[in-house]
Amino acid sequence: MELDEALRKAADLIVNASSVVAFTGAGISVESGIPDFRSSGGLWSKYDPEVYCNYSVFKQKPELFWKMAVDMQSTMAEAQPNPAHYALAELESMGYLKHVITQNVDNLHQRAGSNKVRELHGNGSTASCMACRSKVPISEAMDQLNSGKSVPVCSRCGGVLRMDAILFGEPLQSSVMEGSLRLAMFAEVMLVIGTSLVVSPANSLVQLCKSNQGTIVICDPSPANSHLAHVMLRGNAGEVLPRLVQACKALRTKGKAQM
Ligand SMILES: [Zn+2]
Incomplete structure (x- = not known):
């Protein structure tokens, strides 16, 4: 699937889902210099x-x-928030993104304007x-x-x-983990960005969403996890996510025009 087509498909899923959750890892902050x-x-x-x-x-x-x-x-x-962080904040303010679950501790989602952020590894x-x-x-x-x-x-x-x-060998905060598991379980769409999905128990969030009929959209320059994705957005999040926001806006405008 070409990126343009994948973006349209992902946007269509996001705009029509009742619950969309983003799950981010270190990859989203690499473009911020971390x-x-x-x-x-x-x-x-x-x-x-x-x-x-x-x-x-x-x-x-x-x-x-x-x-x-x-x-x-x-x-x-x-380190400053990059266009990927801002794109997620915009999806939240547009009413499409319910929550960001992140493995990062860099506070960049909040600085970009995301209000609902669950930090698996603290801050x-x-x-x-x-x-x-x-x-x-x-x-x-x-x-x-x-x-x-x-x-x-x-x-x-x-x-x-x-x-x-949270340091290595230290338990995750159970309230944060439980809340994240619940979000994953009820998410119709999970947007997975910049995580290698190798750290347990964070990787189980994707499996949990999937096994509850959730759709997985992965944005990553590496194809490593494409077998887990229903829609794969290959590329750097800082370039791809702003285009995803544009695609969502285009669908919204189209939807209004048809009313
Ligand atoms: Zn003290």
Whole structure:
């Protein structure tokens, strides 16, 4: 199927479905300058996430995680939402997209204007005290690190601060996971963007939607998961999703003209 035809088909599904959910992974933020740690090279080859982002390692040696965070802070601070994030926010404001479920912790969906975002892996824009749970903007932790501390601490109780992103080996928040499973179960259309679908239990969301007669639309430059897709949109999300929004608008205009 050519991309134009696939876009028309996807738009038709989205406009006519009662419940559309988007499920996004690292791939959607690559165009914002945040590297996917599963791809080789770059920052992640320097910091093995299995060590630097591991929860049991963090509890013993929090300075390792924060050392990596210092090295990555300019990458994270400079990242801006890209046209794919804005396209999803627009689909929400048009009334077509019910929710975004994301594996990302970069806060870019919210910054692009999406209001309904479920973050499976938490959010890296805040940090919390391991002892008293008080929450601060991540900039407060970074300020401490940049002024020479190896581990940022809570200004209230002196406890160790942690980023509010879920680390490897740490359980997902059950309320977020349950809500996401429910969304997947009742979604008529799931728009899957930039996720390799290798991380469990996130990959089960697609299977759950599918086994409940949901239609899967995958947007990805790689054909790796095309066997799971009813409609495959091959290409970078930053180029493809704005075109999908246009296709939805065209259908809406056509629908109104026929009334
Ligand atoms: Zn505290």
